[in-house]
Amino acid sequence: MHSKKTYTLQEATKKLEHYCAYQERCHKEVRQKLETMYMIPEAIDTIVVHLLKHNFLNEARFAKTFVSGKFRIKRWGRRRLTLELKKKDISKVNINQALNTIDKEEYIEVFNALAEKKAHTITETNVFKKRKKLIDYLLYRGWEPALVYDKANALIK
Incomplete structure (x- = not known):
């Protein structure tokens, strides 16, 4: 017992x-x-x-740390970051503040580097299947559909 x-x-x-x-x-x-x-x-x-x-618990600080870490290490996009923070019951205000800490240029640089790296590792020969694999991968990571589709069409012709 x-x-x-x-x-x-x-x-x-x-x-x-x-x-x-x-x-x-x-x-x-x-x-x-x-x-x-x-x-x-x-x-x-x-x-x-x-x-x-006693400042051991601070949701705004948590959200900023979470966004910074997942963006820099796991290369997650804004949509995935938002979704994961909502799962943790973080307020919309704190989510938006945290997302605003990501530099716009760095965001695009990380996205482009990730997309290009992934596009080179996909061994699929069929162009449509290859493009779909890249799109699925980037969408799963939480990148915005407009960015994903533009980049996939530019990289895989």
Whole structure:
């Protein structure tokens, strides 16, 4: 018989401070973590308020960090970034602020480099299938359809 570990309010608060200090977190992740620790709703609210008050938890900061990381490392486009942030219950205002931190020229440079690199790695001989594979890949990554179709038509003739 497994007995679940219980935490006092102080222990849980300390644990969550470390959890948030290690990496930026959103409210949803923090609440899920507390629920897996079997904390009651009143305790969860108390801890979240404490984390907000002491700046361990900040959704605007989380959104900016998330966008910056996923854009630079995973090469995601604005649509995918928006979708993933919405899944984490981030407000529209914070999403838009975070997306505005991406430099327009850098965005296009990253998109072009990604599209060209992928186009060279597709071994398909049929032009239409090759173009479709490139388009599917870029759309999945969250790049805007107008950009994707223009680039695919320019690269694969």
